[in-house]
Amino acid sequence: MKSMHLVRLALASCLVVLPVACAMPEAEEMAMYEGEFEAPTAEAAQAIANPCFPTHQSFETQGFTTGYTLDTTAPIAPGTFNLVSDAKDCNAGFRGKASGGGKFGCFDGATVPNVNAVCVNVPVSAGTTYRAFVRARSLVKDLPASLQFFVDGAACGSPKSLTWNTNEYAWESLTCDFTGATTGSVSLCVRDLVTYAWGNDFGLDELRVLTHTGEEPIGCQSESCVDRSCDGIGHCMEYDNVQCDEK
Numbered sequence: 001m002k003s004m005h006l007v008r009l010a011l012a013s014c015l016v017v018l019p020v021a022c023a024m025p026e027a028e029e030m031a032m033y034e035g036e037f038e039a040p041t042a043e044a045a046q047a048i049a050n051p052c053f054p055t056h057q058s059f060e061t062q063g064f065t066t067g068y069t070l071d072t073t074a075p076i077a078p079g080t081f082n083l084v085s086d087a088k089d090c091n092a093g094f095r096g097k098a099s100g101g102g103k104f105g106c107f108d109g110a111t112v113p114n115v116n117a118v119c120v121n122v123p124v125s126a127g128t129t130y131r132a133f134v135r136a137r138s139l140v141k142d143l144p145a146s147l148q149f150f151v152d153g154a155a156c157g158s159p160k161s162l163t164w165n166t167n168e169y170a171w172e173s174l175t176c177d178f179t180g181a182t183t184g185s186v187s188l189c190v191r192d193l194v195t196y197a198w199g200n201d202f203g204l205d206e207l208r209v210l211t212h213t214g215e216e217p218i219g220c221q222s223e224s225c226v227d228r229s230c231d232g233i234g235h236c237m238e239y240d241n242v243q244c245d246e247k
């Protein structure tokens, strides 16, 4: 029987998304947001977000690309966004606060269609099914946004019309399941389907992708001579493989 001993915790900080541009031909030119990102490493390039649900992953540290324009001065205009912990800091009329600390993406919905709010490149294996997840919230009462995932430009899952909630800490979940057609990477994006300027303002946070079962998330998979598994409370545990040491 293989014996293991714990050598270290691979913390969420080493599992940041590689912020590379998404290939989305029908979308507007993609802008790279690099606000407070750490420089991606080779290790990070193979991982996305935090692979071990349910640790909080704030947009403050998560890499992504966007078709929206960063605007750090309130009030933001349609088609722009900012990273805030309180929606009032991007528009005095918006309501919403980060559900788990940190900052979230505060978007004033675009008034033209097919603008990606956030995109990440996701490494996938052929035949494996993944579940994309993002936390979302309508920041306004009237004409809430309807959000939709897109995988390589194709709609994934059903659009979700956000529901206004007076609780500023209330967030909803947007999900979609997709299967890797080939081993490589896909672009995963979120768009708002509502283009009314009055309304359609939304918050996004904690974009994650897990395998469908949630038991072997990508980014926390074993490799040759390295065994990894989630500990059930959001940490990716790495173990030395003693059998390899003895060779």
Ligand SMILES: [Ca+2]
Pocket (backbone or CB within 6 Å): 078, 108, 109, 196, 197, 198, 199, 200, 201
């Ligand atoms: Ca708006």
